[in-house]
Amino acid sequence: MPPNAAEIVAPGVHRIRVGRGDTENAFLVEGDDGFTLVDVGWASAPAVITDALAALGDRPTAVRRIMVTHAHPDHVRGLATMRELTGAEVLIHHADAAWLRAGRVPTGGRSGAVGSTLDRLPFMRWTPVTPDRTLDDGELVEGSGLRVVHTPGHTAGHVALHHEPTRTLLIGDAAFHLRGLGLGPATLAHDPDTRPDALAALPTDVAAVGFAHGAPLTGDAVGAFHDFVRATGRSSTS
Numbered sequence: 001m002p003p004n005a006a007e008i009v010a011p012g013v014h015r016i017r018v019g020r021g022d023t024e025n026a027f028l029v030e031g032d033d034g035f036t037l038v039d040v041g042w043a044s045a046p047a048v049i050t051d052a053l054a055a056l057g058d059r060p061t062a063v064r065r066i067m068v069t070h071a072h073p074d075h076v077r078g079l080a081t082m083r084e085l086t087g088a089e090v091l092i093h094h095a096d097a098a099w100l101r102a103g104r105v106p107t108g109g110r111s112g113a114v115g116s117t118l119d120r121l122p123f124m125r126w127t128p129v130t131p132d133r134t135l136d137d138g139e140l141v142e143g144s145g146l147r148v149v150h151t152p153g154h155t156a157g158h159v160a161l162h163h164e165p166t167r168t169l170l171i172g173d174a175a176f177h178l179r180g181l182g183l184g185p186a187t188l189a190h191d192p193d194t195r196p197d198a199l200a201a202l203p204t205d206v207a208a209v210g211f212a213h214g215a216p217l218t219g220d221a222v223g224a225f226h227d228f229v230r231a232t233g234r235s236s237t238s
């Protein structure tokens with residue numbers, strides 16, 4: 001398989017490796033009206049995604065909407081270019097919309113000093129993007145089959161997206177699958193202590209999980225994800 005080719009996670013859900021190996025992923029989801037792209041990646045990602053679409057026999061304009069799980073540079077630095085190539089509408093949770101429009105994670109956007117220092121570097125900035133529409137918790141985005149699950153903590157407006165037709169959870173950065181399953185570096189998160197609450201809000205009967213960072217889990221391997229969520233997730237009422 002060529003390195004740019006799309007890999008099927010579930011019927012109609014394609015993973016695009018936009019970074020080295022499993023480190024960064026975007027997803028193309030087939031819907032009623034064309035593709036929904038979930039996350040983009042760094043500035044090099046649009047070329048990779050365009051190649052993946054070509055391998056599927058489609059043009060960039062087959063992408064009808066771009067949903068970003070949150071406004072961090074590794075997800076949105078290629079967004080302005082991708083919007084231009086596709087003409088797609090851009091959707092993000094309302095709590096991250098101001099960051100997307102600002103073109104950077106603002107001071108205080110990360111809990112730790114390492115994260116804050118990183119955000120001062122030029123390559124962590126992106127071309128500001130004004131979303132066409134903002135997302136709310138629980139909404140089913142028409143045409144996409146994707147339901148929004150607000151999972152704050154990594155950022156205030158972080159969302160996971162549940163593809164209900166295939167029970168595939170696109171989890172963004174609410175969990176990482178690099179060297180095992182984890183919540184990712186606390187320093188990069190806006191409010192790391194609330195991340196376990198976010199996990200408790202996720203659907204519990206998913207059949208596949210796509211991570212922005214790490215290899216997807218499908219089939220029996222999803223059991224490890226359910227175990228991780230049970231062990232790490234916390235209900236805010238408990």
Ligand SMILES: [Zn+2]
Pocket residue numbers: 070072154173
């Ligand atoms: Zn992130």
Ligand SMILES: [Zn+2]
Pocket residue numbers: 072074075173212213
């Ligand atoms: Zn990320």
